[in-house]
Amino acid sequence: MKYPTLDEWIDNVKSLPNNKASGPSGISYEMLKNLNKDNQSFLHAFICVCMDLNDIPDEWKKATIYPIPKPKPFFANLTNTRPITLLETPRKAFISLLNRRLSRILKNNNVLKGNQFAALPGNSTFEPIRMINEIIQDAKENNNELWLLSQDLEKAYDRVNIFMLEKAIERIKIPPNFIKIISSLFKNRQNQVITAYGLTDPYDVLIGIDQGKVISPLLWCIYYDPLLCEIEQRKLGYTLEAPKIALNKFYGEDTSEETEKLTISSSAYMDDTQWLAPSQNNLEKILEIADSFYKLNDIQVNKEKSELLVRYKQGRYRPKLKPHEPVTLRFGSDLIFIIPVSPRSSIRILGVYFDERNTFQSTIKRINDEINELRHKYARKKITDKHMIYIFNSVIIPRIEYWSQVKIYNIKNIGDNQDQAKITNVLIQINDASVLGKITHLRLKNIQHKEWLPSSLLAILPEKIVKKYRNNFLIASLNLLKNHNISLINNSSHDWLIPGGQISLLQVLEDAYFQHLFFFKKYRILFLEQILSDDGLLLSTNEIRDKFNIPTILALKWYRKIITALNTNKEILSSINRIYNTNYTNCPITTQQFSRESEADRIRKNYTSKPILLNTDNYPNYYVGTPKKNIDFNTNSFTLEHYNIDSISNNNKLEISRCQGCNNTTSTYTPLRPRRNQVQESFCNIECNISNTSILYMNQCTTATRDKHRLIPVDLNSHLHQVINSTSSVINIPTIRNTSISIINQTHNIDKQLLQHFENNSKLEALHIIQQHLKDEDTLSFYTDGSLINANTQAASMTAGFIRVSDANLITHSFTTTIENWPSSLRAELFAILLSLIVSPYGCRVDINTDSQNSINIIQRIYNNPTFSIRDYFRLPNNNIVINNIITIVKGKNLTLRFNKIKAHNNNYFNERIDQECKLAHHDSTPALVLKQQYFDNIQFISQWGSIPIERKLRKFITESSNIKNYLSFLHLPQNYKYKDVVDWDVTLWILCNNGEKAETNFEQHRKMIFKYKLLSEQLAVLEKTKRQYYDIYQDSNCPLCAEEKETFTHVWLCPYQTEAFSQSYNNFKNALIFGILNITTEVSAQQLSDQFDLLLYTKNFHASNITFIDIIKGFVPTTLVEWLQKYTTATQRRNLLIKAFDKLNEDSLELWKSRCEAFASIERMCGITQYMKNSISYNTKYKEPFNSYYNINSFLDSSSFNIEYIEYINLLIRFNVAYIDLFTFNVP
Structure with a gap:
């Protein structure tokens, strides 16, 4: 084992966390980090000696235990605590070095094969939570049986046998020297417990690994890995399947060998283990293996505390959601009596709730309870806006984000945060290279096969799929991407394209494709090219039946829809022309020449009805009809029983009736025996050339209406167009289909x-x-x-x-x-x-x-x-x-x-x-x-x-995208639309958010900020807003001061009783700016500045399109005002000046509002209106605040302009890094 270099050791020390408890000696991490290089060299040499001796000092084996209480009464019971071990920090630094080396080797070489998602770099609860969610979702969508047992290991670290740990480490081929060092960490140890009365006497630790040691989680994973690997190798778990789409296989043929499978038997995060099986028998086999491992290693399991989630295979009709019957489960040598989780209840795994129906009702309830608890807890507390922002951003939102990580909510209030988290997470999930990524890809392939799609759902996501799988987390996450105009670039090896064509029927039929999904899937028709001839012509229905062995009893209802789509969608027609090297302008239909062979084929198929023919002898005039019996095909002429075309419907149905005579009649036919009550009639016959006659329709029968009309399901225009094109060609140029044409260029x-x-x-x-x-x-x-x-x-x-x-x-x-x-x-x-x-x-x-x-x-x-x-x-x-x-x-x-x-x-x-x-x-x-x-x-x-x-960073990009949408939504409010191009948004937002230090708060700042927000959003409690809640009390009351007009936000400032105060506010604001400029420069006089300010035309009334002083009161800073100040001030001086001026303006506005509120309260006392009366009144939703006619109502109705502006801002952000605020503030070129 190599010694660490000095630089490696120093980097390791620098990476240690701060503010952590020290061991018995009191040496902290901060002390180690502040050592100079000489002392670091000494400590580094000491660590190298430990590696030489394969041991650590005896003093490093002494530790203290700190019992952390659980969130329940103590009752002098140590099991109600979570003890942690406080070790010497130099020892922990040394162990951290070993841990970094070992975890890096295990991760890079994928040594631990079990589904354990803890301890190694890059692993977290992210993988097991999503893996379990996808398995439950798969069982639900494919109606499979699933048994999931969540087991409880009691004090796992304390039960680790050091001898068996050594064997487990030897199993993964770790060098003996390393094993000796690891073993020395857990031998000859002594602990003392911290109590209220001091430290206890030292006691020897005989078994287990320390809870607070950085390497302990990794050692547990190594210790537990043999069990997980053994169970995975037995293939007893739940199997996910994804059949491959094979277009060369026809209905009824065996395709089982083309199914991709993955069996998952376990999911573990540290000692939190879930066993998964497709049946009770398989689950009991898994538990038998697990129990033998637990006994061998003396691991204690609370078998009775295990939780069981069962999803039984359902019949055709959905059963009532009744609780499951108790189950007697064999857990190794024991039988446990366990009640599966009810369909209406859920099981808690790693802090997230799952149920067999994948409805997440428990998670929703938990979020509601958390919000309600917060509301009740802080409803009457004296807290500021910064307190609430911190509580929501640092406590509530992270909790909701974690609990709901496998659920998409339709809640607008948390929508931005949801988008930021979910979009990033789904990108991580589909790119995962471990078992989670394999499960995710199998799930997507499974849905792709079920919905018979030509490519992955990552490439195309039809709206029908989104609606059908609305409770599917993966589909909902992909839809989030789609809603944000985010698509995916993928390597060609991961597009899951089905070979066999370039134009899918989904492209042609769009939503109508899913109406015929069962038919296409049954006969393995996926691409338009499958029903086209070699020269790009649409095959006839008879040819399609012959090619795919489709019984004649099945109607091809989709056929006419394809004809309509090809006639209307020129883009698809262009694709056909490109692929087949043709030049079709209408749907290219295959036409069949009327001939001796076609008649023989009709007789062979037992078609009793005559074929409907189309003759073009006198084109552009054409004739539709049926052939007369006994045709002599040795000659080029025959008699056509002529039919008139009465109508052509939009759904490609031709309505025809027998012609009783026309200008083209060459002979007539009169029935010899008319039916009872039938008028004697004569019918028209026309002599036609066989060579110019094609079959328009040939089937078993046609539909007859009450008035003797016949309905023919054909597209006459496409058929006629194809016939004329084929007969007018002088030179027959063969078309060659080649989808892999090699283009010669310079790239070679x-x-x-x-x-x-x-x-x-x-x-x-x-x-x-x-x-x-x-x-x-x-x-x-x-x-x-x-x-x-x-x-x-x-x-x-x-x-x-x-x-x-x-x-x-x-x-x-x-x-x-x-x-x-x-x-x-x-x-x-x-x-x-x-x-x-x-x-x-x-x-x-x-x-x-x-x-x-x-x-x-x-x-x-x-x-x-x-x-x-x-x-x-x-x-x-x-x-x-x-x-x-x-x-x-x-x-x-x-x-x-x-x-x-x-x-x-x-x-x-x-x-x-x-x-x-x-x-x-x-x-x-x-x-x-x-x-x-x-x-x-x-x-x-x-x-x-x-x-x-x-x-x-994707989360940052989504945040910016959400900010742009929120900003545009604010702008498109009717009262704000005029501010779009005339307000300096950078300065406006800076003044609005200027509320003292971020880390400090007080109630004066709080009240000031709340009032500023109410002014900006026109949310002061004016009488017209108050009526929405207390209309029964105030009814049609007018302004409490002038009693002449309705009291709206604008009227508060324009009320005749407030004229003097309003004018004083205007003058104070004006003078604050003028005197501020005079303190900066002496090059201009007060009178000049006053005249210049008046020329800005901030009138003391309301205007629909121009900035007035009321808009400045609301907190908007006009660009004209900033440009005026730029002449005399620097950027810093300008901001400080505006801060003082707006602070004074807010004080004056608050005084004006207080005087109004005092007058209103006085009127209420005179009328006997009390708070008790208000509390007894319910909210009146019927009363609508009068709409200000000055507002631009088109601002919030024009959604198209909203989307165009949003796309424009995102493009500016990507291409030029221009922020949306800067676009309006500086009018960047």
Whole structure:
């Protein structure tokens, strides 16, 4: 076992947490961290001696026990406590080093094969909770039986046998020296217990591992792994299946060998274990194996406390939700009497509730109880707004987020937080490489097969699927992505595309596809190409029946819908033309020539009805009819019994009736024996050419109406169009179907790895040339740099580049390019490093000289983290795709990477040279070099907004997206719409949120903030709002001061009784700004400033589109006011001045409001209105506050403009990093 280096030891000490209890000596972690390098060297040498001796000092084996009480009465019972062991911190630092080494090896090599999700880096309760949820959901959707037993291990750590622990560690091939060190930690130990009366006498610890030791969870996982592995190998658990869609198999053939399966028998997080089985018999076999392991290792199990969730297979009709009958379960050598959890109840696993129906009612109840408890607890407490913000953000929301992590709620109040958490989590789940990812993919494939979809639900998510699986957490999570316009980029190996066609019937029929789902699935029809001929013509119904062995008794109701869709959807028709190299303009229907063979085929199929024919001898005139009996096919003419076309319905039905004579009649037919009460009639016959006659419809019979009409289910226009096209062709050009045409271009010369990482363009070709020149080098030195100009504006431009410097200090190669999306200086620097690495040959030593210390830190931190997981990837704040490309290239090419930090603008010639070239590249007109986002081996699915990959921390991006929606919703309120372009939102929000220090609060600040919010949102308790609750008391009362008008928010300030106070507020605000400017500068007089302020036209009334003084009272800062102040103040001076002015304005507004409230209270006392009367009145929902006619009612009705603005803001954020606030505040170009 290698000694740790001094740097490794110091890094290990620095990673130790702060504010942790120390051991008997009182040495804390903070003391170890503050040791100088000499003392660290001494401690490091001491640790190396411990590794030599395979032992630790005896003093390190002494510890104290601190019994933490459980949330219930103590009653002098130690079982009502959770004791932890306080160990010496140097010992814990040493164990931490061993733990880091061991966990890294076990994680990277996947040594522990059992479904244990604790202790190892990157593992958490995330995996087992979602795994159990998916299994329960699978059992419900596929009507499978499921037995889930959650068992309770009593004091697991205290029951660990050290001898058996050594054997378990030997099992995974850990070196003997390491095993000896681990064993020494648990031998010859002494503990003392902390009590109210001091420490107890020391006592010897004979068994178990310490609860507070950092390596204890990992040792337990090693100790428990043999049991989990043995049970998984027996294949006794619940099996998830996903049949593969095989279009080459027809109905009735065996396809069982094409089913993908995964059996899960257990799920464990530390000692919290769940056993899963498809039957009671299998569960008892699992428990028999588990019980033998527990007895062998002296692990005590509370068998009677086990909880059982059972889902029985249901019949056709859904049974009533009755409690399950008690079950006698064999648990090893014991029989336990256990009552399964009721269908209306749930089982608690890792703090989350599950029930057999997957309804999560217990979780919803728990959330409601938590909110209600909070409401009752704080309803009468004197707390401020900051208190409540902290309680919700730090206590309530994290709890709700954890409890509801496998449930999507339709609750708008927590919707933003739900979106932020759930969207990130579903990306982690589908990218998981462990058993959770396998289960997730199987579940998606299973639904894909059930719903007969051509590709994964990750690629397409029809609305019908969302509605059908509305209680499915996975589908609901994917729908969240869809609602946020987020789609997924995936590697080609993970798209689950079904081979057999390019145009799916789902694309053609859309929602109507699911009406015929059973039929398509039964006969394995998935793509339009399956029912097209080799030249792209739609097969006739008879040809489709013959091809797929469909009985004639089954009507092809979907056939006419396809014809309609192909006639209306030109995009699909274009796809057909592209695939088959044709030029169809209407639905291409297969036509059959009327001939001797067609008549013989009709007779063979026992069709008694004559075929309906279409003749085009005199096109554009055409005739529809039936052939007369006894046709001589040796001649080219025959007699057609002519029918008139009476109507053509929208559902492709042709209504025809027998013609009684027309201009084209060549002969007539008169029945010799008319029926009773039938008028003697003559019918029209026409002589036609057989060569110009095709079969319009041929079947067993046609539908006849009461008035002797016949209904023919054909699309006449498509049929006629196809007949004319086929007969008018002078030269028969054969069509060749080739879906894999090789296109010859210049990409064959470019290195494959370059094409894997970047889109092909002229910049890539230049990069390829440099790569070829450097392919034989074994050492390379690059100077890299990036440049960003016009940041946070729509003129933002980002470039990156490198120069290669030879050993003779000569520049041999240089390269620069522009970069698109997510502009930042860090992104440009990282992209430059990526470019230099992509041109480096395999096994090369690369020296990167850069002036970006941040880039160096990020790359080194990730590269030196061997347990970097998918969760870590999604935690990267920005540029995750670029960073992942860098790490992939370094590892894939086996590069030796060395960084050298260069001080910027310090007369370093090469650094200055690449800096200048990157600045010049801003004017480069050649296309930017674009990353191919789908090239990743470690990440299967990457999120993108629209078509742009999201290279920002996903949770942060969703937060920004939610903020934009909330901001637009605020703007689209009728009273706020006019503020869109005339308010400085940056200053407005800054003044609104200016409420003292964040970590401090008092009731004066609280009252001030509440009043500011009420002004901004017009939520003062004016009489018109009060009537909504107490209409029976106030009824049609007017303003309590003037009694002339309804008291609305606007009237409070314009009331004639408040004119003087209102004018005084105006003058005070004006004077505060003027005197503030005069204190800053003497270049302007007070009179000049007064005149200039008056020219801003902040009138003392209400206006629908212009800013008035009432809007300023509400807290909005006009851009014209800020521009005026800019002439005389700096940014800091301006903000301080506005703060003082608005503080004074809020004080005046509060005094005005208080005077109104005093007058109102006086009137209430005169009228005998008491609080008791108000409490006895119920809320009146019928009374509606009068709508202000000045408001813009179109502001909240125009949803299309709302969506357009939202998309515009997101695009500005992605492409130029322009914040939505800045767009209006500064009108960025």
